[in-house]
Amino acid sequence: VNVRAIAVGLGAQVEEVSLDYSGSFNWIDGKPVIRVNANEPLVRRRFTLAHEIGHFQLRHEDSFRDHPESFSTGNYDPREIAANQFAAELLMPEIAVRYLVFKLNLKAIGSLAAKLQVSEVAMQYRLKNLGLIS
Numbered sequence: 001v002n003v004r005a006i007a008v009g010l011g012a013q014v015e016e017v018s019l020d021y022s023g024s025f026n027w028i029d030g031k032p033v034i035r036v037n038a039n040e041p042l043v044r045r046r047f048t049l050a051h052e053i054g055h056f057q058l059r060h061e062d063s064f065r066d067h068p069e070s071f072s073t074g075n076y077d078p079r080e081i082a083a084n085q086f087a088a089e090l091l092m093p094e095i096a097v098r099y100l101v102f103k104l105n106l107k108a109i110g111s112l113a114a115k116l117q118v119s120e121v122a123m124q125y126r127l128k129n130l131g132l133i134s
């Protein structure tokens with residue numbers, strides 16, 4: 001999934017810069033601006049970008065500055081939970097996951113995560129939520 005192309009296609013300005021947090025979503029002069037911390041690993045940057053697209057598309061109108069805790073399952077802010085769910089569905093579409101698992105017979109979480117360019121932790125949660133692992 002080309003997350004950056006999706007963000008840009010939706011009209012967001014995407015900036016990869018050095019930040020002291022993972023990412024942010026802001027309206028600046030009426031334009032949606034997503035910033036992603038360029039110093040974090042690729043799979044984290046992809047998840048952050050997808051999460052910020054979530055804040056944008058779910059019409060969370062405030063500014064968001066996301067630290068790693070925003071992405072953890074211990075976060076109970078409903079907007080962060082919704083943005084994480086959005087990110088999981090965007091990066092690991094159910095149809096793609098089912099195709100990899102059942103048609104290509106990829107069962108190992110590491111292989112699935114590598115195919116979809118997500119972290120193994122994110123992949124594991126997605127498989128659980130789709131009922132494909134217990």
Ligand SMILES: [Zn+2]
Pocket residue numbers: 051055064065066070079080083
């Ligand atoms: Zn957030």
